Amino acid sequence: MEVWKYLGYGFSEVVYKDAMELEFIEHNIPYLREHELFVFYKANKLKHKFRSDFTMYNKIIVEVKANEAPAFSENFEQTLNYLRATEMRLGLIVNFGKKRLEYKRIIV
Secondary structure: OHHHHHHOOOOOHHHHHHHHHHHHHHOOOOEEEEEEEEEEEOOEEEEEEEEEEEEEOOOEEEEEEOOOOOHHHHHHHHHHHHHHHHOOOEEEEEEOOOOOOEEEEEEO
8 A cells, every 4th residue: 555655556567566575675574576386287287387476475466457447357367366276365456557546355
């Protein structure tokens, strides 16, 4: 929320990620940025992997968006798949692209 208060809306996604990263550092929040996550199929690691915008505390996937379009409908499935693939249980989609900060928590 601090990033939203300071920057508002209208910047590109990477600007918000940079600002969030500074907040995580300042508040000693453990995180990995663009963390490579592997997908398994029947106990076999697949060749292709994906990157979460942030993985926090090694158990929360955070996806950052900056779109005016509804972010949750299209990005919900993406985040849900990341959670299933990693067996993590909590995801968060944060959209800075509207006049009001939007966020959605996903629990599996």
